[in-house]
Amino acid sequence: MVARRALLHDAEARLREAGVESPEHDAAILLAHVLDVPRSRLALIEAVDAEPAESFGGLVDRRAAREPLQHLTGVAYFRHVELAVGPGVFVPRPETELLAGWAIDQLTAPTRLELRDGPAVVVDLCTGSGAIAKAIVDEVPGAEVHAVELDEAAHAWAERNLAGTGVDLRLGDFATAFDELAGRVDVVVSNPPYVPLEAWESVAVEAREHDPHLALFSGDDGLDAIRALEARGAVLVAEGGVIGVEHADVQGEAAPAVFAATGRWEEVRDHRDLAGRPRYLTARRARG
Structure with a gap:
């Protein structure tokens, strides 16, 4: 188990160092995606199991390499609709x-x-x-x-x-x-x-x-x-x-x-x- 706060703190620092414009937002979105919960519920999670923590780390690495956030989650939101997006x-x-x-x-x-x-x-x-x-x-x-x-x-x-x-x-x-x-x-x-x-x-x-x-x-x-x-x-x-x-x-x-x-x-x-x-x-x- 890894503390959620520590996990996010490290991810934010990694993304900030890589030049990502919104490191806090992106880290939270990626963790919520991995855990399959709304971002608003992250505060209720104290610790993250090893397997999702590892998956999260992999996504953070890809975002630090400047792969679009939406490609990592597969979703973009536009006004009131949801769109599937990815390479191409x-x-x-x-x-x-x-x-x-x-x-x-x-x-x-x-x-x-x-x-x-x-x-x-x-x-x-x-x-x-x-x-x-x-x-x-x-x-x-x-x-x-x-x-x-x-x-x-x-x-x-x-x-x-x-x-x-x-x-x-x-x-x-x-x-x-x-x-x-x-x-x-x-x-x-x-x-x-x-x-x-x-x-x-x-x-x-x-x-x-x-x-x-x-x-x-x-x-x-x-x-x-x-x-x-x-x-x-x-x-x-x-x-x-x-x-x-x-x-x-x-x-x-x-x-x-x-x-x-x-x-x-x-x-x-x-x-x-x-x-x-x-x-x-x-x-x-x-x-x-």
Whole structure:
């Protein structure tokens, strides 16, 4: 038996030394995972048996090597849904929950979006794990939700996460997807790749070494996918419909400018995350 406090203290020190940003949180999550208890119940456990303590130590070593926490537990939480994640798929970030929340607000607040008759039509481009699509169908159950992912490994994770939700998930290129929906989509939403190739060294080790590069990098200035999203959005979105696109915090002017420059959108705006950093743009398809 090993004292729970000592076990956590040693793990936190190991993770802190390795440069993990949230060592206390990560150590607690890993121990709760090994013991199969909610994190809130850890305080009730005085000692840990040798076998789970050894398993915990192995996971701490892997986290110290900067393997993503979610890969170790196999689970990521996004708004009110749970997602299976692992090697081959981008781990959804908390910042993206704001973009998903914006899309949900458009679908649930009638004064924000004039929906046509029938169910609202939503398209999630670059769906990755299926996080945004799953959150939308969870919180707006009447919506008709479509999603597409190009990477086969990521698509397999999305297939697992979206099974039984009614989401129309496809394997393919977002730049050419959903021709049959042209001009009748109410909301397009996307968390695309947006990291400039030259910014390789600035990307967190967990993302750089474990997230698929297709989900991260997008040309010399990081805007290639956003330019393609503007073009595809102009095809898919109905007049008066809206689009929301996540971007890097240094693209608070450059990303909205991609949309503003074409003349196909109005109400082009940028939005900040909870830390006050530019995080996603929104725009409304111009009428006429």
